[in-house]
Amino acid sequence: MGKLMVLTLFGAGLALIGERLVALRQRTNASREVEPVEPQNCRLIEGLENGSEDIDILPSGLAFISSGLKYPGMPSFAPDEPGQIFLMDLNEQNPRAQALNISDGFDKASFNPHGISTFIDEDHTVYLYVVNHPHMKSTVEKFKFEEQQRSLVHLKTIKHELLKSPTEVKVVAEGFSSANGITVSLDKKYIYAADVAAQNIHVLKKHENWDLTQVKVIHLGILVDNLTEDPDTGDIWAGCHPNGMKLLIYNPEDPPGSEVLRIQNVLSEKPKISTEYANNGSVLQGSSVASVYHGKLLIGTVFHKALYCLL
Template sequence: MGKLLAVALVGIAAALVAERLLAFRNRLNASREVAPVTLPNCRLVKGIEAGSEDIDILPNGLAFISSGLKYPGLKSFAPDKPGEIFLMDLNENNPRAVALRISRGFDLASFNPHGISTYIDKDDTVYLFVVNHPQHKSTVELFKFMEDDNSLLHLKTIRHDLLTSVNDIVAMGPDSFYATNDHYFTDFILITLEMFLGLTWSNVVYYSPKGVKEVAAGFYSANGINTSPDRKYIYVADVFDHNVHVMEKHANWSLTHVKTLQLDTLVDNLYIDPQTGDIWTGCHPNGMKLFFDDPDNPPASEVLRIQDVLGEQPVVTRIYADDGSVLQGSSVAAVYEGKLLVGTIFHKALYCEL
């Protein structure tokens, strides 16, 4: 009887592990391969060789690009080089990326930039919010963009117990923002265990000097976040649940769920076209390839445009897809007047004229 019970328990345990393993592979889209979708007028951006994880574009066509992210479990082409913020003027005929100088006093040696967001106040002052992971910790750095000499003036470092492992950010004022926490940044083993067990510990936090609070929870891995042009809705990408959540914003900054758009890809950062309200996003068709580095089988890239996201039938279009031979691990796609920038976690950046 004892042996039969032991065998039964072993069988149950094996079945549970097999189920979790299958769910883990599905969450990473391990079996999906991407069919190419090419664009005719594209080139790699010179000077960006170690990632372009997030991109935000001002109304005047100046694009900010975060570069050099070191993320546990993922490769880095410049592991000993500090991160940078690049600037591109998309009004130029042949725009180039220029690394912005950051003011003295800021710890450049440990700069590890992740998600970024801009805010323009009534005096046309441009603020740049940057998620930073110095020593793999989590802070938000606030900069003022000095357009006269293309530099960044560091204003302050923001820390809070609720900002445990910030992934992305959307600025709502000169000193307030929504941020996604992906729960674990510092430990690849814990990240993997969290995904394997299917734990929904990730959340969204609202921060302002007057108060900080959790405003949404229950995500597998809350990643990209952005706001509709009228700032009435917040969009949240759950990268490991392959979807985008639409959340209504209220006067007290709380969020309520409106709808979820399910997609067959790992959705990363979200960019909102200010003219149309369309969501543009860089995606990972097969997330398994991100974590298992194989030069002969690199991670693919995919760009989606989501139109009429608030309507009854949103339209999802694959704008670009590559098997990794040109661009590896796309994390963001941003548009400005017929021009497209596609960024990556650790690879290069792509500039296209649509």
């Protein structure tokens, strides 16, 4: 009887594990094949071979790119090199990526940049806020951009307890499986938040006190990462992972693919969703962001290369 009970429990445990593995495979689109959609005018960006996880483009056309992220469970092609912030001027006919120098007094050796956001004050000074994971901890680094010198001056490191104590943070929206990339509409009235696990985008209305009310949920059927808005059209561009299991269990012989979606008429009853780029990993692996500027598209990845396209 005891052995029977043990076998029964063992069988039930295997069944539960199997069920969760099946669910995980389904939620990560493990077996999904990628149908190629590749614009003709695309090229890999020289110098960005170790990731380009997030991209933020100023209204002037200057693009800031975070590179070199080392994340638990993800591969790194340069594990011993610190992360960097790159700059591209999209006004140039043939823009190139340039690594920005960072001022002394900042621990550059442990720089592990993740998400990146920019802010322009009334004096037109540009500030960068970069999520950093030094020694696998979490901080936010504030930099001032010196345009003439093409360099960054480190101003401060934010180590507030709210970065790791979510119980003390004001909840402004709920209902996410795993909230990830967030962007604000050009008119500052709406927040777009990617729910990577649920494979959708939440559209939320922003109130003056920063409370948010949900307007709609747009289901994409793909693991969506970072979101950006086209400054010309208001369309949302999403860097996506078509087969997330390959991202989590990396095999260079069968790498994760990349996919970029464009969502038009976001606030309408039936937004138009189109695939603007898709590759099985032969060119670009693990796309995490897509950002556009006047007909030019930058596609970044978690740990791989970056792509520049003319639309």
